[in-house]
Amino acid sequence: MTSFDEGAAARAHDRQNSLTKPPGSLGRLEDLAIFLAGWQRRDRPRLDHAQALVFAGNHGIVAQGVNPFPAEVTALMVQNFHQGGAAINQLCAVAGAALTVVPLSLDQPTADFTQGPAMTADEVASAMQAGADAVDPTADVLLLGEMGIGNSTVAAALAAASFGGDGRDWVGPGTGAEGEVLSAKIRAVGAGLARHSPDDTRGTLAAFGGREQAAICGAVLRARELGVPVILDGFICTAAAAVLTRDDPQALDHCLIGHESAEPGHRRLIAALGAQPILSLDMRLGEGSGAAVALMVLRGAVACHNGMATFAEAGFG
Ligand SMILES: Cc1cc2ncn([C@H]3O[C@H](COP(=O)(O)O)[C@@H](O)[C@H]3O)c2cc1C
Numbered sequence: 001m002t003s004f005d006e007g008a009a010a011r012a013h014d015r016q017n018s019l020t021k022p023p024g025s026l027g028r029l030e031d032l033a034i035f036l037a038g039w040q041r042r043d044r045p046r047l048d049h050a051q052a053l054v055f056a057g058n059h060g061i062v063a064q065g066v067n068p069f070p071a072e073v074t075a076l077m078v079q080n081f082h083q084g085g086a087a088i089n090q091l092c093a094v095a096g097a098a099l100t101v102v103p104l105s106l107d108q109p110t111a112d113f114t115q116g117p118a119m120t121a122d123e124v125a126s127a128m129q130a131g132a133d134a135v136d137p138t139a140d141v142l143l144l145g146e147m148g149i150g151n152s153t154v155a156a157a158l159a160a161a162s163f164g165g166d167g168r169d170w171v172g173p174g175t176g177a178e179g180e181v182l183s184a185k186i187r188a189v190g191a192g193l194a195r196h197s198p199d200d201t202r203g204t205l206a207a208f209g210g211r212e213q214a215a216i217c218g219a220v221l222r223a224r225e226l227g228v229p230v231i232l233d234g235f236i237c238t239a240a241a242a243v244l245t246r247d248d249p250q251a252l253d254h255c256l257i258g259h260e261s262a263e264p265g266h267r268r269l270i271a272a273l274g275a276q277p278i279l280s281l282d283m284r285l286g287e288g289s290g291a292a293v294a295l296m297v298l299r300g301a302v303a304c305h306n307g308m309a310t311f312a313e314a315g316f317g
């Protein structure tokens with residue numbers, strides 16, 4: 001497992017203080033450059049090769065009436081990703097990220113978690129492996145996203161299982177649930193929590209699903225082995241990755257949270273993780289869209305870190 005290089009981070013910190021600006025004046029851009037230096041184990045971090053992975057899966061929980069949109073939309077959106085017509089295509093193009101979409105057995109939804117475990121241990125293992133295998137070892141940064149109708153309900157269940165609380169604490173509108181659909185989401189999460197009490201990462205993924213959540217976990221673990229820093233997306237992506245903290249509280253140390261989603265559970269989740277999102281733009285889309293916008297901020301941080309003159313170079317004093 002690649003660790004944070006304290007030496008590279010210390011040298012990046014010293015460099016920040018030698019650049020032609022008042023120390024600290026670039027605020028969190030400085031912290032982000034130092035974070036990248038430490039995890040990339042390189043004094044001058046780089047973002048030449050940004051990889052974006054969007055994992056897609058389908059969910060049996062849609063049988064509980066938790067969605068305004070039908071499950072068919074998952075496959076239609078995968079087609080849209082391949083045709084370049086989705087938000088994530090535009091944002092990756094402008095942010096300079098190479099997008100790969102990984103559909104995971106879309107014709108075999110996971111089981112309804114109110115009736116039994118969503119996935120078998122083998123299904124969890126193979127989805128985690130698919131996530132790990134999709135990571136490009138040459139990437140300088142990895143952006144993660146998801147697509148799966150019904151997965152805001154899955155995310156609420158995963159967050160509750162990982163951090164406590166019930167459906168009411170974690171359920172939000174997702175794609176736009178209100179009234180009876182929102183009540184059905186809260187009931188479904190409550191029923192799932194009453195049925196399953198997993199206490200580790202794989203058990204939690206098996207209980208509630210889904211394949212794209214397990215793939216996100218596999219990709220986060222693989223990125224850590226490779227020393228590739230990660231940008232997580234919104235509520236659904238963060239809830240998936242956060243399941244890893246059940247086995248290891250430090251599992252997400254190499255991850256940034258790209259943005260705070262408008263989905264209300266995300267703020268609670270970010271607080272539970274003790275993290276600070278890069279952006280807060282009232283986005284609530286998923287697909288990795290908030291991670292892609294946050295990459296543009298990282299590019300600014302790295303450009304200043306690597307391109308600015310030091311006081312000595314600029315001939316000050
Ligand atoms: C057209 C469309 C495109 C999307 N892109 C991401 N999501 C987002 O919405 C879903 C989660 O919300 P829920 O639990 O309410 O289904 C996920 O697929 C997520 O990525 C979309 C949803 C729709 C309808």
Ligand SMILES: O=C(O)c1cccnc1
Pocket residue numbers: 152173174175233234235236237261262263266283284285286287
């Ligand atoms: O924050 C998210 O990940 C999100 C919120 C609503 C719908 N889809 C995704």
